[in-house]
Amino acid sequence: MRVPLSWLKDFIELPTADVEEITYAFDMLGLTVDGVENLDIGWSGVVVGRVIDVAAHPDADKIRVCQVDSGSGPEQIICGAWNFDAGATVAVAKPGALLPGDFEITRRTIRGVDSNGMICSEAELGLGEDHSGILVLDGNPEIGVDFAELVELPDVVFDLDVTPNRPDALSMIGVARDLGAYFDIDHHVPPVELTTVKGATDIAVQIEDAVGCRRFTAREIRGVKMGTSPLKVRHRLHKVGTRAISNVVDATNYVMFELGHPLHAFDADSIAGGRLTIRRAQDGETIVTLDGEERELVPEDLIIYDDDGPTSMSGTMGGARSEVSASTTRVLMEAASWDPPTIMRMWRRHDLRSEAATRFERGVDPELADIANKRASALVAEWAGGEVLEGAVDEHPTPVSPAHVTLSLGEVERLLGPGFEADGVTRILERLGMEVKGSEPMEVTVPTFRPDVTRPADLIEEVARVHGFDKFGASLPTGPAGGLTPAQRRERTLRSTLASIGLDQAVNLPFVGEDDVAVFGAEELLEVKNPLSDEEAKLRPTLLPGLLRSVRYNISHGVSSVGLFETGKVFFTDPDPMDSRLPRQVDRLGWVVAGKVGPQMIGSAAQDADGAVSLALWRRLADALGLRDYSLTPAAPAGYHPGRTAEVTVAGKAVGFVGELSPRAARSFDLEGRVAAAELDMSPLVAPVAPVEMAAPSPYPHVDFDLSFLMERDKTVDAILAATKEAAGSLLERAVVFDEFTPEELGENKAVAIRYRLRAPDKTLTNEEVAPVREAMIAAASDIGAKLRGL
């Protein structure tokens, strides 16, 4: 809310005029200052003058010769406007005055007649759009005073961000009350003085929805003369960001900003049947609102009807049909209190965020309704003439009563720390409009304009807020035993290992469309009920589409080799084992690598990111995580290359797949060439592993020998290694495959060359000891179909 300092001064005399100090006070009160606007005077040398005489110009018929007294006797000024006569009070720019646009006023002669200045219009002063005539001043200001005083310039406007729990702070008086508490000074709320005449309005009001409408007050003003509101009022409204419209409408807005209670003025003669009914809308009904828009109503909308149908959208915007207009003479002033959620949903549904809705959605004090009504009616009578009828409508189906809260000082200190006294706490609460009885405990009565305060904790917040958050000390409590769990530590190892071997960690949005995942064979997807778009309507059952899109993004930006990994959740439609009320969600690790990988040497070709690279990444990761008990089995789910992918089993449990994407899957993400990919469940990877028991390195010499085998292409190297290792027994120190090839002459077979190293822990091996081991290994290989091949 925009708060001009000038308006605030109606209710409080601040101890400082320093803008920074006031800004700080607002910030400390939680009325966060989003901006401060300094409104300067856009002119100099403009004073209030009275037109003493107006005469025709001897030589021109569109302009007149005026005698104007601006404090030092009559001066002759030529004026082209006709909207005034002798006796009018006007704004006079005297010779030497400077108007907006560096327009200097000088003495000049117009068609032979001297003119000593200019009578100004609002537009000429940069105050408004009105060019239609000069500004005729209301309120009988003193001749000769600086015109800037009349429009309260210079001025400062604070733009406050008021939190949703503070309906009261969306008003000048509410803001003044908070400042009064902060500076520990009084603020004053002038009493409403309303003069009425005998008689009662004959407009009947019926509330059919007592939940939606908490109170409805209506007061009739007869004999109203529509026109403009006073200059000061128009400019105050302008400063808070609202257009001045007419004396009647301005009165409703003025009171809304002053007291915080929105109002609506009906043209009483336009209320069909002389009867207003408040109820929910019915399907198919429409209303044309004040802004000229036709709106289709839905059954939850809360509407004011007359005999011809919907005539006002309660709490958000009035209807065009019963709007006050230039011809209005009978006004029905409405001040009603509406159910906050109803208004909140209604304005959002119709995209109608009005000043009224902004207040009602927070909860406007129903106790304020009739006060606001009286104040606005009095202003209409003052600004537009007319008489206010004594008999008014006040339907109050659901009265609210003030909250009574018991507060002990101990409770305050338990939350805020020591140093508070009952006197100080009482003083703070009283400044905020609360009534406090007793001291231990304090019996606090909370005014109805603070619906957010109902419990001791709420009062303590008020105490803390006014005491000043900046006055609290700082202490540092520590927990009993912190730290990451073993799995959390291992997750960090996992991520830093992948980053250290050349992958970049991606974070993808976890949404997919059906097309993204079809290639991976995903069928049932978890659906978002209210998605942002169709492409983001489903939650990912696999990390791969996101990674592939990001790889593609990089390639299309000229990064030809990309390796990305991601850790995150994937989602399924069956119940989660941890909480069956939720869909199953699993933490996964995925990677996708395209282009070239590994150490690169100038002048030599780098390795393509393929299934073998994926497997190398896995082995490196498994080593970093200390996973020894794992196996790789040729197997590929949908989307993977059937011959270049392995299923990974850790501690006997299948955890996912590592390998290469199928060419079709790669193409569906616009990727050419080979693409390494993997996706694994996280929890088995990061589950703690048993500590390794040390094997003492043997001090004795080793024996190396090579064996080359011929085997069927679909047999795995792992099978030979396992068979030969078992045959070699404890003497085998290591076995490294150093060649694997498939020459044409071998047909369906492949050749695998392995270097074995034997070493005994307790002696130097002799040839006689090695030979039988070697024979046993060859025999074991032969048993699984791998024949020894001459080296």
Added chain:
Amino acid sequence: MDPVSALSQAVEAAPAVVAAASTLDELNDAESSLLGKESAVGQVRRSMGELEPSMRPTVGAKLNEATQAIESLLSSRRSELDAAEEERRLRAEAIDVTLEAISLPIGSLNLVQQTIDEVVDIFVGLGYQVAEGPEAELAWYNFDALNTPANHPSRWENDTMYLDWGDPEDEVLMRAHTSPVQARWMEQNEPPTFIVVPGRCYRLDTIDATHLPVFHQIEGLAVDTDIQFGDLKGTLLHFAKEFFGAQSEVRLRPHFFPFTEPSAELDVSCFNCDGGEPGCRVCGGAGWIELLGCGMVDPNVFEAVGYDPAQVTGFAFGVGPERLAQVRHGIDSLRYFIENDVRFLRQF
């Protein structure tokens, strides 16, 4: 010539011969010519048997002396030549050190991950544990347990993503903050509770420079029998100093959140300028950076999770790692955090 004179002569001639060798091969030749079978020394050695027994000790001693003298010459020359040879080889092997001839793979942890890890480490140092929880979450944990009124706009379908799943009684949504994890934790664990909860959150926001539908949050929660407002301030001050530097100061401003009372926003003093420098890229001249929301845990939250608000008090805060990274690194758009452009990722 008598053997002793021959040896003397050989020793006298040796330095010139040794010095003349300019390579290791030439030095080997020099060695043969000085100490080999056909050399003067060699001949004396061979003729020792033919000498009179009385001569043998004298000649023998002279022979040893001569051999040692020559060997010493050879040895020192060999060292010289070795060093020269080594130097020659090293010079020949020089590479252009400015040329990246071999590049080892370089990867990176995501900036958001790095930020989360850093924040988590700061709080782990204060005795906090790290809690995690589901992203598809019950509305009860996301809203009700956190004292969010039934009609609060954050519950509406234009703010929060709901899932088409399960029993309509147990409405499931994509969590809008990581705070539901604090409720789950407190249900399972007795106080004292000191946890941080990093994780992903979801809101129905269209992607632009300042909005993402999926982002991260680190929630912090401290509950004990005697947690006070100053503890919140002190904890966040410690965090600010650790994260932004020891010069950091913080200020709390009152704010509103359903789950805390009092609620506050935390500003940290600008680390980029000395405060209030006009046009500062970080604070815009304000001197303060708006950082996070926090407050004392609302008693209703304690009641919802089975803690007794008469026995315990606590504070909670929620900070966005994306926001922290933006502030620190001058990242002007949130889009970078989801594009996964390695040209962005590798900068950090």
